Amino acid sequence: MNTVENIKDLREQVKTWRMQGLTIAFVPTMGNLHDGHLALVKAAHRHADKVIVSIFVNPMQFGLSEDIDNYPKTLAQDKESLLKVNTDLLFTPTADIIYPKGFGENSYVEVPNISNLHCGASRPGHFRGVATVVCKLFNLVQPDVACFGSKDYQQLQVIQTMVEDLSMPVEIIPVEIIREQSGLAMSSRNGYLTPKELAIAPTLYKTLLWLSDELRASHQARDYAVLVMQASEKLDKAGLKTDYINLCHAQTLAPASPNDKDIVILAAAYLGKARLIDNLPVKLS
């Protein structure tokens, strides 16, 4: 696996593969890779001849109160993991390469409406940072397809909307959430949890399953606000601190109405130093 840090080397490799008629799949990451990321690389191999992974901890998507400096950096270990899943090229730019003028001076991509809901409400500017860096990485890598994990459900919708709105020539492939045996969705942020918190964390997914069962039982007759309140109480009782639990239309992410059949439960909760997110799509008949 070749690793490149600068744009010139990346473009040269991409050009060579293009001249050979090869297709390219892209997996953008912030490193500290776990099995969820490796599932993205495996999915990428099913869609193209060559797979490029990027590792870049994007300062533009972190809020002022969010500690980017302590975001886990495990490059040597990440390289070993990426080798095992046959990654063809790793791109590891620095912030100076991605934002030579500083990210405050950089042009940006804003996906309206959807970016301000849910996680966007708790993390102002976060999705602007995500959309901007993903757009920039797409322009650098010029992939045919790009794989994103479904754990970040809202991120996936933001990126899908950006690609459609701006006619970007890339197909977005959503990849299923990979969970620990306990049900906890894999995330780099799980590394912040103490053993005691790790025992509590699966309550988030269990609560989503409970909510989904309740909705399916008789969704027409249920008061969504009451269900959400009960779910939130379950989280808080277990020792998590609910940020939000929202029942949403699966594509627009607007609040679900009782007539919506295709919905998704989105949730975020604080636990120790971590902010955990999870989601569960629910099809109602």
Ligand code: PAF
């Ligand atoms: O999901 C992530 O790890 C990041 O938000 C992404 C898509 C790599 C952009 O920095």
